[in-house]
Amino acid sequence: MASRLLSPTLRMRPFSAPVSALRSFHSSPRTLADVTPLPVRKPVGAFRGGLFGFLLGSTLAGAGVYYYILEEYKVSNELLTEDIYSLQASVQRVHTYVQSLEEKIIELEKKKK
DSSP: OHHHHTSHHHHHSOOOOOGGGGOOOOOOHHHHHTOOOOOOOOOOOHHHHHHHHHHHHHHHHHHHHHHHHHHHHHHHHHHHHHHHHHHHHHHHHHHHHHHHHHHHHHHHHHHHO
């Protein structure tokens, strides 16, 4: 296929484009008068864009870390509260047991007299 394209007979033939492809650009004076120039955009410099990106990334990372630490704090606080209640219940059981032993000792002393 490539050898046929490079043959001298195909290279010598002039290219004939269809009539519809030969259209040219025309505009009326009214169309040209209605054209308004595009607003001039102020270019964002690399330093300003980099600084904005850095601050945005730092803010998002800080917010993520804040909420992660806040969630960990809540979990640890709940566990600590649960342990405190468990310890309080254990102390209460020991207290009642010691009271019952003291009452038994007092009763034994009364019986000996």
